Amino acid sequence: MRLRTTRLRDAIVFTLFAGSAGFALAAHAQDSSSSSKTLEKVVVTGSSIPRTDLETASPVQVITAKDLQASGLPTVADFLQRLTSDGAGSIPSTFGNGFASGATGVSLRGLGAGSTLVLLNGRRMASFGLADDGQKVFTDLSTIPMEAVERIEVLKDGASAIYGSDAIAGVVNIILKTNFTGAVAKVSAGVSGNGDGNRYKASLTAGTGDLNKDRYNILFDLEGMKDDAILATDRSDRKWIGTGDLRPWGYSAAGSQFLGGAITSGGAAAGSSPTGAVRNPATGLYASLPGCSQFSNISQAGGGGGCLWDTAKFRWITPSDRSVSLFVRGTYKVSDSTQVYSEFGYSNKVSKFQTTPSGVSGSWGYPGGAINASSGPGAVVLGPGDPDNPYGANARLRYSAWDVGPRVIRTDNDFYRFLVGVKGTWGEWDYDAAYMHSGTDLTSTRWGYLRYSAVRDALTNPNSPFGYWRLGANSGLNNPGIYSYISPTLHANASSQLDSIDAKVTRSLFDLPGGPVGLALGTEYRRTAVSLTPTTYTDTGDIIGLGYSAYKGAQSVAAGYAELDAPVLSTLEVSAAGRVDSYKEGSTAVTPKFGLKWSPMPWLSLRGTFAGGFRAPNPAETNGHLAAFTNASDPVRCPNGKPLPGASQIDCLETIGIITTPNTHLKPERSRSYTGGIVLAPTADTSLTVDYWRIRRTDEINQITAASAIAAGSVVRSDNNLPGIANSGTLLAALGTYINSAATSVRGVDMDFTQRVDLGTYGRLNFDLNATRLISYARQDVNGTVQYAGTHGNCDTTNCIGTPRHRAQISVDWDIRNFSLGAIVNYRSAFKNVPEAGAACNSAFADGTDAPEHCRIPSFTTLDLSARYHFADNFEVFGSILNVTDEIAPLDPVTYGAMNFNPLDSSGAIGRYFTVGAKYTFF
Numbered sequence: 001m002r003l004r005t006t007r008l009r010d011a012i013v014f015t016l017f018a019g020s021a022g023f024a025l026a027a028h029a030q031d032s033s034s035s036s037k038t039l040e041k042v043v044v045t046g047s048s049i050p051r052t053d054l055e056t057a058s059p060v061q062v063i064t065a066k067d068l069q070a071s072g073l074p075t076v077a078d079f080l081q082r083l084t085s086d087g088a089g090s091i092p093s094t095f096g097n098g099f100a101s102g103a104t105g106v107s108l109r110g111l112g113a114g115s116t117l118v119l120l121n122g123r124r125m126a127s128f129g130l131a132d133d134g135q136k137v138f139t140d141l142s143t144i145p146m147e148a149v150e151r152i153e154v155l156k157d158g159a160s161a162i163y164g165s166d167a168i169a170g171v172v173n174i175i176l177k178t179n180f181t182g183a184v185a186k187v188s189a190g191v192s193g194n195g196d197g198n199r200y201k202a203s204l205t206a207g208t209g210d211l212n213k214d215r216y217n218i219l220f221d222l223e224g225m226k227d228d229a230i231l232a233t234d235r236s237d238r239k240w241i242g243t244g245d246l247r248p249w250g251y252s253a254a255g256s257q258f259l260g261g262a263i264t265s266g267g268a269a270a271g272s273s274p275t276g277a278v279r280n281p282a283t284g285l286y287a288s289l290p291g292c293s294q295f296s297n298i299s300q301a302g303g304g305g306g307c308l309w310d311t312a313k314f315r316w317i318t319p320s321d322r323s324v325s326l327f328v329r330g331t332y333k334v335s336d337s338t339q340v341y342s343e344f345g346y347s348n349k350v351s352k353f354q355t356t357p358s359g360v361s362g363s364w365g366y367p368g369g370a371i372n373a374s375s376g377p378g379a380v381v382l383g384p385g386d387p388d389n390p391y392g393a394n395a396r397l398r399y400s401a402w403d404v405g406p407r408v409i410r411t412d413n414d415f416y417r418f419l420v421g422v423k424g425t426w427g428e429w430d431y432d433a434a435y436m437h438s439g440t441d442l443t444s445t446r447w448g449y450l451r452y453s454a455v456r457d458a459l460t461n462p463n464s465p466f467g468y469w470r471l472g473a474n475s476g477l478n479n480p481g482i483y484s485y486i487s488p489t490l491h492a493n494a495s496s497q498l499d500s501i502d503a504k505v506t507r508s509l510f511d512l513p514g515g516p517v518g519l520a521l522g523t524e525y526r527r528t529a530v531s532l533t534p535t536t537y538t539d540t541g542d543i544i545g546l547g548y549s550a551y552k553g554a555q556s557v558a559a560g561y562a563e564l565d566a567p568v569l570s571t572l573e574v575s576a577a578g579r580v581d582s583y584k585e586g587s588t589a590v591t592p593k594f595g596l597k598w599s600p601m602p603w604l605s606l607r608g609t610f611a612g613g614f615r616a617p618n619p620a621e622t623n624g625h626l627a628a629f630t631n632a633s634d635p636v637r638c639p640n641g642k643p644l645p646g647a648s649q650i651d652c653l654e655t656i657g658i659i660t661t662p663n664t665h666l667k668p669e670r671s672r673s674y675t676g677g678i679v680l681a682p683t684a685d686t687s688l689t690v691d692y693w694r695i696r697r698t699d700e701i702n703q704i705t706a707a708s709a710i711a712a713g714s715v716v717r718s719d720n721n722l723p724g725i726a727n728s729g730t731l732l733a734a735l736g737t738y739i740n741s742a743a744t745s746v747r748g749v750d751m752d753f754t755q756r757v758d759l760g761t762y763g764r765l766n767f768d769l770n771a772t773r774l775i776s777y778a779r780q781d782v783n784g785t786v787q788y789a790g791t792h793g794n795c796d797t798t799n800c801i802g803t804p805r806h807r808a809q810i811s812v813d814w815d816i817r818n819f820s821l822g823a824i825v826n827y828r829s830a831f832k833n834v835p836e837a838g839a840a841c842n843s844a845f846a847d848g849t850d851a852p853e854h855c856r857i858p859s860f861t862t863l864d865l866s867a868r869y870h871f872a873d874n875f876e877v878f879g880s881i882l883n884v885t886d887e888i889a890p891l892d893p894v895t896y897g898a899m900n901f902n903p904l905d906s907s908g909a910i911g912r913y914f915t916v917g918a919k920y921t922f923f
Helices: 002-026 065-071 076-080 452-460 472-477 482-486 619-623 706-712 903-910
Strands: 060-064 116-120 149-155 170-176 182-192 199-208 216-227 277-279 286-288 316-318 320-335 338-355 363-366 369-372 395-398 407-426 429-447 490-512 515-532 549-569 572-583 588-601 604-615 625-632 654-661 669-683 686-703 715-717 731-758 764-781 784-787 806-816 819-828 860-872 875-882 913-921
Touching: 060 065, 065 076, 065 149, 065 806, 065 819, 065 860, 076 149, 316 338, 316 903, 363 731, 369 654, 369 731, 452 482, 490 549, 515 619, 549 619, 604 686, 625 706, 654 706, 706 731, 819 903, 860 903
Parallel strands: 116 170, 363 654, 654 731
Antiparallel strands: 060 149, 149 170, 182 199, 182 913, 199 216, 216 320, 277 286, 277 395, 320 338, 338 407, 363 369, 407 429, 429 490, 490 515, 515 549, 549 572, 549 625, 572 588, 588 604, 604 669, 625 654, 669 686, 686 731, 715 731, 731 764, 764 784, 764 806, 806 819, 819 860, 860 875, 875 913
16 A cells, blocks of 8 residues: 555656656747737626726735646645635644534634635525534535636625625635636646555536527536545654654653653543553552553653553544535526526535544533533542452543544535526616525534443443453453443534525716716525534533534524715725625624725725624524533643642643533624725736735624633532642633623734736746735733734634734746746744733743743745646646645644644645646547
8 A cells, every 4th residue: 555655656756857848848939929808897806896997995815716726735725724814713624523524614814714704606605514613603615616716706804795794804705617618627646755645636627608609608517536544653754743742852741732641740640541540549649550561662751650652643634535526507698688597516525534542531511511520429430340440449540442442533514505596787787686595414423432321331330231341451351342332333413504595786877087886786685594413422421522512593684785886086986885684583783884995196006995794693602502622721720831739731731621501692793894005006017915904803702711711710620639729620621601702803914916027938927925914813801801913822713723923925937838837835923832922831841941942833834836738738737746845844732623733734744745637628
């Protein structure tokens, strides 16, 4: 198997160099002919009024199909998550064990995937069946057929009065091909530099009929992709990427998040190990059961007598995926003034992810409250008669169920979307109306999780169905049937549906000195319904360590909007829009938007916008229960980042359960967004835009933060109190509800610079720079205001990926006759390893100093290369190398979205990656 994948890698490298040789033979000539184009009116995302000037008052980033191809990335999601405007709350495919496993989402401005509105051809899609963090309903980008994309427009000025006031962070509008004729087949294969992570992709895009000549057009796109998983252990040559043991880099055993089994606090606490650690009832101290050498070949130094083991041997870096998608669009020109059209989309994606074996202790929650399996009457214990119990009395147990095997999550998701509409001209009016039905059906299946009641029975009851569950070195004595008893297959089902009817009309009213005044009027009615059944047994809290999430509800909203675009002067354009959203559940909002663009010179424009936003509570927040996990610092056991005697570094950043109940009295979130910028275009080949942006979101709907729950004492603790300090046991869980808890204000600056250079016979050079500087990310609640910009917070959001202040992407393309060569540099800045500005460091080295060095996660930069060569007009080969220099992702000891690296830096965990492919145009 390894030989085969290595050969695939070598074949790709050879093909890339062969393409370069082909380029050398053709580089002496260049077709410099050009043809003039008549400017046509188009609709730009953020407005319903057609226009010829693509630079509006709102900042809009346009990504073309060529940009997607030149990136070398396999999916739309991979590309969008590299946008400099993307941030915390983004959902990468590498986060395979999250609540929304199997999906991908984008989070503009770091305000969460639920605050970014994703559209397909200007209209919504049904949300993914699983809410992120059990709360945030979002659109899964995995359903988008990449080869059918014509362009993507990213509206970056916050809420949209045109598409929906819930677009608080912005809009991503994915526009597919129209009036396409011909047939194109495309195949590609990819493999990492380590010979794994194979990816195979194929597509067929075909279109027939010319609207103007034949009065019809039908577009058909079929795509399939298969990705193999990448194991953490297959990155053992990449420093900390392939191991959970961080001791070689200065950390202690207890300070290595993914190194299990340590006994700490002088024996008062123990981690789960493959041998098991048992607490002496007489002394209250843990001791490891024998046989560690059978399971672990790493050094036991600093393990406190426990059995240290590397959890990387079970964990995957990337999931295995298999997907197929179909998109069909048909348009028929009834008359010169009327068209009817229909769209149908379907995709199926099966995703599988593997993580570490389950422990037998811990804490978690369900609608009935919190479960404490670590201490007290609910603790998992070895019974007095258990053959592995050395004490003859109930003894608490810490054990990693390696004999059960890793925990595995399989997500099978079906997405569908059907739309039928009519558009045309009636008198002075242009109109467009459509009905859409979209939905998802999802099944989540899990293996390797432990049933709490069965585990307690099998460890204490000699008459359990299969006798005692023997542990560690004695696990070979088990009756095989015991594993299906203590670890049954688990299931959960989810669905979402969206039905909508919308209509809009546009026309020119009258002329002003700058041109005709445009008017758009629109209305929409939509109904969404979501349902998630709880994973088997989690409704009674009977699965160890598995959070609970379930909800069911519907939401209906009727909306109307009006937009006016007035070119007051040839140099001054004013726009205004207003939207009314009325929810059947009782909330009504009026959201405005205003824009101004002033062009005192043909090459200079100043622009600005103001917009309001509104998001009503979703069914997951008003009708759902949630038990999840987060990272939190314990101010009792670790005040000011320094553990007290008897505590350990783990207490300074502990993974705890957070149990949240619904709230039917939630108020809607509201927002205000502002932009102001400058557009410079001194030549036809040079442009520079700089935009300041600010979004303030109030009455935010959040789970109560872990810090707030801890401060209020709404927590569950173990009974291993510190000497002389009551109620100071290890933090296990925090309790709370959904509340309108906070206000968040984010502000920053975007810059986009484009330069085109005609090199004559040497072709054409295209240069693009996109950069974002985050000036502030401030969150205010009853406890005050915290600043997250430049820190590792907010760890109450997805992945705990941090909030770097700077992100940039530089792309250079060189086109010369039949050959194209592209390079992309991706950069994110360093950030402090602190939960918020001014806080103590999240991590420490074994000697107690801040970790990583200077309490700082270093910056990360990668270089990607791509090339394509046309052997003929209808045949093209292409290839790419991602992370050309094979940069290793910086060590991040905090994030829970990946193992020792930040999900923002996943290309540095995978390493160099090669892709080669071919495209053939039939006609």
